[in-house]
Amino acid sequence: MTDPAVDGPMAASGSAAAERSATASVPKQLRIGPSWRDASAATGLAVEDPSTGETLAEVADATPTDGLAALLAAHHSQASWALTAPRVRGEILRRAYERITADSARLALLITLEMGKPLADSLWEVGYAADFFRWYAEEAVRTDGAYATAPAGGGRVLTMRQPVGPCLLITPWNLPLAMATRKIGAALAAGCTAILKPAEQTPLTALALTEILLDCGVPEGVLNTVTTSDPGPLVAAVMADPRLRKVSFTGSTDVGRILIAQSASQVLRVSMELGGNAPFLVFADADVAAAVEGAVLAKMRTNGEACTAANRLYIARDIADEFTERLTARLAGMRVGRGTEPGVETGPLIDAAARGHVDRLVRDAERRGARVATGGHTMPRAGHFFEPTLLAGVPADALMLREEIFGPVAPLITFDDEADVVTAANDTQYGLAAYIYTRDLGRALRVAEQLEAGMVALNQGTVANSSAPFGGIKHSGYGREGGREGIGDYLAIKYVAISLPD
Numbered sequence: 001m002t003d004p005a006v007d008g009p010m011a012a013s014g015s016a017a018a019e020r021s022a023t024a025s026v027p028k029q030l031r032i033g034p035s036w037r038d039a040s041a042a043t044g045l046a047v048e049d050p051s052t053g054e055t056l057a058e059v060a061d062a063t064p065t066d067g068l069a070a071l072l073a074a075h076h077s078q079a080s081w082a083l084t085a086p087r088v089r090g091e092i093l094r095r096a097y098e099r100i101t102a103d104s105a106r107l108a109l110l111i112t113l114e115m116g117k118p119l120a121d122s123l124w125e126v127g128y129a130a131d132f133f134r135w136y137a138e139e140a141v142r143t144d145g146a147y148a149t150a151p152a153g154g155g156r157v158l159t160m161r162q163p164v165g166p167c168l169l170i171t172p173w174n175l176p177l178a179m180a181t182r183k184i185g186a187a188l189a190a191g192c193t194a195i196l197k198p199a200e201q202t203p204l205t206a207l208a209l210t211e212i213l214l215d216c217g218v219p220e221g222v223l224n225t226v227t228t229s230d231p232g233p234l235v236a237a238v239m240a241d242p243r244l245r246k247v248s249f250t251g252s253t254d255v256g257r258i259l260i261a262q263s264a265s266q267v268l269r270v271s272m273e274l275g276g277n278a279p280f281l282v283f284a285d286a287d288v289a290a291a292v293e294g295a296v297l298a299k300m301r302t303n304g305e306a307c308t309a310a311n312r313l314y315i316a317r318d319i320a321d322e323f324t325e326r327l328t329a330r331l332a333g334m335r336v337g338r339g340t341e342p343g344v345e346t347g348p349l350i351d352a353a354a355r356g357h358v359d360r361l362v363r364d365a366e367r368r369g370a371r372v373a374t375g376g377h378t379m380p381r382a383g384h385f386f387e388p389t390l391l392a393g394v395p396a397d398a399l400m401l402r403e404e405i406f407g408p409v410a411p412l413i414t415f416d417d418e419a420d421v422v423t424a425a426n427d428t429q430y431g432l433a434a435y436i437y438t439r440d441l442g443r444a445l446r447v448a449e450q451l452e453a454g455m456v457a458l459n460q461g462t463v464a465n466s467s468a469p470f471g472g473i474k475h476s477g478y479g480r481e482g483g484r485e486g487i488g489d490y491l492a493i494k495y496v497a498i499s500l501p502d
Contacts, residue, residue, distance in 0.1 A: 019340065022109045026208045028059045030066055030227065033073035034220035040065045045229045047204055050116040050348040051338040051383040059203050062226040064237035067195070070224035074166040074193035075243040077221030082163045082191040084219075089189055090140035095216040097133035100126060100181075100209075107177060107208060112339040114202045115173060116347040116384075117302050119339055124301075129178035131466040132482065136185035139487050143190065156498035161491040163191035164269055165245030168238055170231075170259075171206065172251045173199035173350055174305045180209055182470070182481045183248045184223065190490035192246070196225045197235065199251075201350055203227035235259070242266055246490065249273070250307075252404075253430075253475050271479030271489045273307070273471055275404050276432030279425035280310035281447065283418070284318040286437035290459065292326040295410065297461030298435055300334070300388065303347050304408040305354070307476075308433040308455070308463055312401055313412045314421050320414045324373060324392055327410065331388040332374040338383070346408050348383040355384040358407035361400040362389060365411065370394040375409075402428070418443065426452045432472035433463050454480075 029036040037060075044058040081089075100107065108122035115122075145160040169183040176198060187194045198206035210225040228234050238244055239262050246269040249259050253275040263270045280298060282291045298310035315323045339347035349355045355378055362376055375389030386407055394401065394411040401411060415421040425434060434453040438444050448456045454472035455463045463470070469480035479489050 018109060019113060022106050023057045023113065023204060025106070026057070026110065026204045027211055028057065028207070030060045030062055030070070031207075031210050031214070031223070031225040032066065032070045033076075033224065039063060039228075043229075045200060045203065045227055047114050048201070048351070049113055049383075050201075050350050051385075053382055053384075056113055057204060059207065059227050061230075062228040062234060064234045066226055067197075067228075067234040067238045068241060070195045070226050071166060071168075071238050071241055071243055073221040073224050074195055077219060078163075078166055078193045081188075081193050081219065081222050084191065086141045086143065086189075086191075089191065090137040092213075092217045093133045093137035093140065093185055093189060096213050097130050097137060099212050099216055100130040100133065100177075103212070104130075107205065109340070110205050110208055111177060111202075112347070114204050115176060116350060117305075117339050118344045118347050120345075121302055122339070125175055125178050128464055128466065129175075129181040132178070132181040132185040135466045135482070136189040136487065139186075139484070140189035143487065143491065155500060158496040158498055160494050160496070161488075162494055164490055164492045165192060166243060167192045167194045167246040167248060167490065168197065168235070168244055169194050170197045170235065170247070170249040170251065171199060173201040174302055174307075176202035176205040177209060179250050180206055182466075182486070183250075184209075184213070186481065186486045187248075187490050188218070188222065190487050192490050193222045194224070195238065196223065197231060198225070198227060200227070200229050200231065236262060239263060239268065240265060245269060247271070248479070248481075248489070253477075256477060269489070271481065272477030273479070273481060274432075274475060274477035275430055276307040276309070276472065276476055277311045277402070277404060277428045277430040278308055278433040278435065278453070279451070280313045280435040281421055281425060281437065282313070282315045282319065282323060283436075283438040283440070283443065284316035285439045286316075286319070287439065287459075288319050288322050288326065291437040292323060292330060294435065294437060294459070294461030295327060296330050298457070299410045300331075300346060300408055301462070303349060305350060305406050307404070309405070310410065310435060310461075311405055312425070313410055314415050314425065315412060317414045317416050320412075324390070324412060327412075328373045328390050331390050331408075331410070334388045336379065336385060336388065346388055348385045349407055350384065352384055354406060355386055358386050358405060358409055361398075361403065361405055362391070362409060365391050365394055365398040365400055368395045368398050370398060370411070373412075396424075404430075418447065422447060422450050426450075429475040430472070431474035432476035433457065435461065
């Protein structure tokens with residue numbers, strides 16, 4: 001995968017004119033079946049710029065009635081899309097990959113405007129998002145089965161994989177483009193139609209993506225996009241309808257539990273990519289400078305608002321002072337501001353509630369004895385800003401070691417023993433990602449095998465890769481997205497028993 005911060009456009013324009021043009025270019029209606037249409041409700045959904053609190057645009061605010069109309073359109077198009085040649089489906093996704101890559105500056109600006117992350121992070125996301133379409137364009141023609149002689153002889157066993165049917169794809173606000181392409185790419189490649197329900201904070205990116213896919217040849221009704229300020233009733237109505245066959249959700253564990261329960265009435269297939277509490281382990285033999293840079297990447301990319309973000313930094317006592325000094329300097333020197341401004345490394349949090357949550361966790365850690373090495377406060381300016389923060393000596397009972405921080409705050413804990421730190425790292429309900437820094441190959445493999453996580457990064461600060469299976473264990477969910485495994489969640493296995501005469 002290319003990194004657009006290096007290989008793509010050097011910058012996306014953040015001028016006022018470019019911002020107006022970017023938001024004005026996006027459709028503001030729902031996409032249902034063959035047309036863009038207004039929502040059945042008269043009210044609109046206002047999209048806020050988290051760096052200023054101002055309204056960027058207003059889009060259609062769908063109701064449950066609109067959600068069911070989108071499902072009807074997906075249902076009507078399912079049979080023809082499933083029969084569409086895999087090569088045709090793949091070529092559509094390949095064209096969409098090329099369009100997204102060519103349009104990376106506009107899309108990155110949209111992401112930054114409605115989500116808040118710096119343009120460099122948004123450009124990275126655009127490249128990551130596009131790569132899912134390139135990957136699934138290739139996977140579309142690789143849906144295989146098996147043919148074998150029955151063990152007893154005299155018959156044959158035939159298995160095939162077929163699309164599960166209409167899917168509801170629910171995406172989060174922190175990576176509004178990549179989380180959509182990761183789901184849409186797999187669904188369309190498998191031959192499933194889809195209803196995309198983006199997060200209410202970031203609908204513009206989803207609408208822009210929908211328009212690109214339609215321009216690239218996605219037939220009417222195959223992809224339907226509904227934006228809403230009240231997703232609960234809409235999602236519940238769609239999930240209660242027997243025409244829906246699958247739900248894929250990325251978001252909080254609390255919401256995931258609700259959706260899993262709701263899926264039971266229709267026995268829906270579900271994929272859940274939920275919360276995380278990633279440990280970041282740095283052993284005494286690690287390259288400290290590299291570990292610090294990896295920690296900055298794992299903690300601060302996307303303003304720390306990622307389920308894979310390093311949530312607990314466990315540092316070997318022998319190198320703790322050096323690591324703390326280096327990381328403190330890096331975080332203290334980060335430029336905070338509106339994501340469209342040149343040189344900004346950290347933007348605002350998504351909303352006031354998110355900033356309040358981060359502040360609550362920091363204050364709790366301080367009360368329990370943690371020391372603020374740098375940062376630690378909300379910022380006195382418009383928007384939802386919080387300082388890049390490092391807390392040293394965080395006690396085991398601090399709430400931030402149990403809850404997702406989802407912000408630019410790094411809690412640091414020292415350790416002495418390998419077995420003890422593995423136990424501490426696994427002492428969480430979550431199991432999404434983990435990070436290890438060590439030069440010892442034996443230790444790297446030993447610890448990676450013991451960590452209770454669906455993904456482990458070794459000597460690097462990211463696990464993002466469209467060709468690898470993304471997902472977690474325990475309360476971080478189940479199912480995988482990306483990689484060869486990703487398309488499997490959208491395919492049902494059919495077995496045909498064949499009797500052959502002598």
